[in-house]
Amino acid sequence: MKTFIKGNLKKIICPFLYYTGYFDHRLRKQKEKAIILMYHRIHEKGDGAGVNKGAFERQMEFIKRKMIPIPLTDISAWLSKRKPLPPRAIAITFDDGYEDNFANAYPILRKFDIPATIFLTTGHIETTKVFWWDKVNEIIRKTKKPFIHLKDFQDFIKDGYMHSAESIRLNTMKEKICAMKTVQELFKTFEYNRVNEAVALLQKILDVEEREIECPPMLNWHQIREMSNNGIDFGAHTVTHVNLSGVSSGQAEEEINDSKKIIEENINKPVYGFAYPYGLE
Structure with missing residues (x-):
């Protein structure tokens, strides 16, 4: 609610x-600071799983007219005092590497001549692997159940206490969009290695068959190389989108370095940026 x-x-x-x-x-008052916008999906459904394509185009038109879009690397250079920052500076970024970044966002970015950076989860590129939150969205979207009880996930809470015994209604698309966001935020608090178990329980409770689930495709390397040659930068986002705060330093280092190396080998350019999955905790 x-x-x-x-x-x-x-x-x-x-x-x-x-x-x-x-x-x-x-x-007009924005000086010596920059705005960084972060997107994930840009699609035509407008169903809560990302930004509607039409809305994204209006946002880019506003940015081109009112602000000065710059590459994310320019902000990095400014922070290290190697380059001045223009007034009203803004950088556009995308996380994960969904195919709709190429199909829907890329043509709009080219139309307005706006640079951007896409952070790739390399283990999902050119595969049919599914992110757990996309599966959550699809389960909630396809279910015919009228509600879900969050208390059903009591056993997954780290301290063993459900902070909210809330029931979420699922009768309309607006209610389902609200449920998607609420369930995702709840699942992010679970132990990382138990999240898929929680997703499986959600699927069982909401009675959705595996064949009903249609998750968004990911970018392929041909699309990535085309964008790389036309004003889009790429950064690392780990190999598996693991929560780095929950793994050993050795595993974290491997996830970061391997992701960077895979991108560099495929676009034949150095990679300087890295975005933390789930943010920096």
């Missing part, structure tokens, strides 16, 4: 701030 209310408030407040000139006022 809180997620639903928050989402609706954004839809009301953001247009108001835009048309009153508040954003222009804030942008």
